Amino acid sequence: MAELLLAIGRDRDIQAFELLFKYYAPRVKAYLARLERDNQAAEELMQETMIAVWNKSAQFETARGNVSTWIFTIARNLRIDAYRKNRRPDFDPDDPAFVPDPVPSADSLVQELQEAERLRGAMETLPEQQLQLLRLAFFSERTHSDIADALNIPIGTVKSRIRLAFSKLRAALEERS
Missing domain, CATH: 1.10.1740.10 (RNA polymerase sigma factor, region 2, helix turn helix motif)
Incomplete structure (x- = not known):
């Protein structure tokens, strides 16, 4: 052969x-x-x-x-x-991963901007310590233990200050609505 x-x-x-x-x-x-x-x-x-x-x-x-x-x-x-x-899966152009998000209506955009402005205003009423913790936790996406290490404070203090900041924000937002 x-x-x-x-x-x-x-x-x-x-x-x-x-x-x-x-x-x-x-x-x-x-x-x-x-x-x-x-x-x-x-x-x-x-x-x-x-x-x-x-x-x-x-x-x-x-x-x-x-x-x-x-x-x-x-x-x-x-x-x-x-x-x-x-x-290999066939390409599906209707797959949600490939369909762009719908364009939000103008009134919903205005409403989102107004809500963001209300939140900014409410955040300005917070003490600097609480505002700093919220920024680190939610805008910098750091864990509570990372924040505690960075600021050299106990983790319990971080958690209680964040809870207190949420309470104050909730109260401030209710007043503005």
Whole structure:
């Protein structure tokens, strides 16, 4: 069989390929059918395998292995490629990840700006210590223990000051509404 494959690679010998095809095609198809459990897919992969054998026959080296190992490795690799391709999800343009967010209406934008301005005004009424803790916790996204370490105060103090700041903010926002 190695002589046939070498003749295909060297001379593009069609008769040698026919002999190789008649011998290996049924074996490759049976191998793929056992793995795929789909006769049509096994047939297609066998055809792709034999086309690859024709195209890559010049790359075969007898010193690196025998013909059947080389051909079945091609078949296995093509099956793996087909499996990966089929497992990839199709692109869905209606997927929420690809659909832009709806443009908010003008009145909702104005309302958000007014609420943000109310919050800013309420935050200005807080003592500097509480305001600093809120900025670190919510704008810098630092943990309570990081804040305690950075300011050299106990973690309980950080938590109680943040709770107190929320209470004052809630009261200030209720007054402004």
